[in-house]
Amino acid sequence: MGDSFASGEGTGDYYPGTDTGADTCHRSPHAYGPQVAQTNGLDLTFVACSGAATWDIVHPNQSDPEPAQISQLSSDTKLVTLTVGGNDVGFTQVLGACLHGTGIPNFDKNANGTDYGYGCKGNLKLRAVVTTRERALGGGAGASAPGPVTRSIVALKNVLGQIHAAAPSAKITVVGYPKLFGTSKSNYFTKKYSPAPGASVSGSFCDVGNTPGVWSVQYEDALWMDSETQNVNAILAKSVSDAGRAGNFSAVFADPTPVFDGHSFCGGKSNWINPIHLDGSTPWSGSFHPTIDGQSAYAQLLTPTVTG
Template sequence: MRLRSIAITLLTSAAAVVAAVPAAADPVVLAGKYVALGDSYASGTGAGSYGSSGSCKRSANSYPQLWANANAPSAFAFVACSGAETTDVTAGQVSALTSDTALVTISVGGNDAGFADVMTDCNLGSDSACVQRNQQAQTYARNTLPGRLDAVYTQIRNRAPNARVVVLGYPHIYQLNGSCSVGLSETKRAAINQSSDVLAQVISGRAAAFGFTFLDGRPAFTGHEICASGTRWINSLTWPVDESYHPNSAGQRSGYYAILEAAA
């Protein structure tokens, strides 16, 4: 009976010790510090409600702000900015990262490849000029962009060694053979979508090389591109012109935020 009493006492004490030690938890689950980096697709340009962010056009409807609102991180640094290229991220945004950062999101690379010029040339030029400009952008994406992404991703990992890093890719701009009766030709739309495919391939490959999570914008926006018959989540040519061909508030919420919330 005495041995049994001692055993019960030891088991009870051990259980108390185990209960007193908190289980290891994912830092994102604990909603630690969150830093949002990147370009206009990350800042929410095209989704309205930019507050005092000036030309960076950081929207209250953007996926970073929506995630922060829903998850209440211990700190939130929203430094994504419209027009940003990879060099802008390394020069002016990564300083927001610290060793205690738990989550980093980033969308970048489209401006490096000349997305704005592609859309300008395709709106103003011929089919052949549009196709040629897209081919130039794709060549850049394959040959030069990987090194630029590596520079960004290296800085992120060095400055936030324990963070979960989520890289969000770009959607297709158009639904091919869709419901648009005016606007760009089907040849131009296909060329632009092909550039999105090349960007996705390159960005996902470099993200994987660093162990980062890649969230593909193409399936997230399927059925909601320009020329889709359903609700469109991407602006067509609009005013202000810099908000053209960017996700609107529905695209930020139902496209990007939805896949980010599911992943993080």
């Protein structure tokens, strides 16, 4: 269950019917769910959908013609894996605000009035929106997820409670998100940019595109984005603990950060995150999603939840 990180968006190989003009859920046989099922001889019901938010777990999907993901659970379900929350807080929107490159829509102008991407961590409007959404995901005051349709953010604790009610015999594993960037400046490049008339930026930058020098992220912005990813993971972990304790059911959180260590943009090792490139005039939907190697790393992370 869950969003694009669970569906296998970015692997480039999708099941029929999930890569059409009407349905873009992009479910892949290379996603971690199918890999875990095949390795361990499990029967799989695969309902994750690219673009899904917490709303789409418990309500019919408003963007794709699919029922609520929870509707596919039953008393016979023994294991549920779920990755969700990134679309609720606006990961794509944040990336759009922080990337420098042609064809990338920006969330809003940065603190210095420019809109070329660098310095997004100083964008107070962006940070305030992200913080509000994170609080809603954790059970705070209500907020809406970004997107073409209005979807209220459903506190993950409540989502997990509904999953347990629909599948009372199932062990639930919530899987988090990896950091997208490395922490060592030695893996970044240093250059002075003049990305806008009258503006210049000097510092360390990370190439994130399939063509060097076309799309990049400033070092400080990369660290800020990773810190927000860790904030989301912390919210997911706490929600799992709170829900399991309140409902007296088995739920665990699986953190992919250690297994992805170094395998990110400018991480120093082979990159398990897809670079950005344009699909026509817009960024490819698989950009900044795990590669097949990344999905395999997820599957290995989840092995203890199946065999333990």
